[in-house]
Amino acid sequence: MSIAAQSSRRVMLVPPLFDEMNRMRKMLVDVMRSLETLGVGSFLPDLPGTNESLVPLEQVTLVDWQKAIKACAEQHQISHFASFRGGALTAAMMDTADHWIFTPVKGATILRTMLRTKVAADREAGLNTSLTELATRAEAEPLELAGNVIGSDLFGQLTAAEIPDLKHQRIVRLESDGKPADGHTTGSALWLRAEPDDDPIMSSAIARDIADWIGQ
Known part of the structure; x- marks a missing residue:
């Protein structure tokens, strides 16, 4: 999925893994729409073995995911990544790129x-x-x-x-999270919900933080 792909400022959103992706997909789409209003184009890929992928998940490895993210970024000439939760593990090969990471997890x-x-x-x-x-x-x-x-x-x-320690990174966590971070945002831990949900205020705040991080 891509929104405003021709914008001069673009970012690839790297989704969480497994059921966390299902719970947070609406939030990710809301972030993408908010980024568009801020003049930032965004791209949300499907990892191999997920959603419409023809590859069975049981045949996929973490290295496969990392290679797929790298190839996708090179194809679309994207150097800014916004990774969510376990998604940061799949973007680890792009060690010279700029990384915005939301509540990374091992x-x-x-x-x-x-x-x-x-x-x-x-x-x-x-x-x-x-x-x-x-x-x-x-x-x-x-x-x-x-x-x-x-x-x-x-x-x-x-x-x-x-959790990757990348050269150019900004880690953002919820205000209720006491782990080390470069910034915090209001919101709720959607990945812990029993069902998929959204948080419009948090999505808007995340989009603004990403846009400010990318700069002009």
């Missing part, structure tokens, strides 16, 4: 949340599983977590994936 943290959801769902179905058991299975074979069939290569790479 790959292991994403997986741990999904594993806990799986354990809870199994318990409701009368099955007794543990985080350790599921992680061991995921290292050997594809495992379905929160509706996503994750291959062992992707699971292993995400487990080891730390």
Whole structure:
């Protein structure tokens, strides 16, 4: 998806991973529309294995995602990235570009949340599983977590994936988040909601921060 693609100021939005993307997609689209009113064009790609991609997710690795983001940026000549949550892990190859990052998270943290959801769902179905058991299975074979069939290569790479420390970056977090950041914004943690939702005030604030960061 792209909006105002011919603008002289452009940014690629890199989406969160897995079910966090579903919960935050409306917010991302709202950010793109707000950026347009501020004179900034934006582009939101689909990662391989997601949405309309013909590649099965269980065959995709984190390196595949990183290569896809890099190739997409080069094709569209984009040097500014706005990554959300785990999306920052997929933009790590673009180490000389400019990065705006919203509440970055380690790959292991994403997986741990999904594993806990799986354990809870199994318990409701009368099955007794543990985080350790599921992680061991995921290292050997594809495992379905929160509706996503994750291959062992992707699971292993995400487990080891730390938040990238990029040369030109600005990290923004919610005002309620006490972790180190270069800036804060009002809003709510949409990625924790049970259902997809939006936050128009936060979307507008994020768009303004991105536009100011890109500059003239």
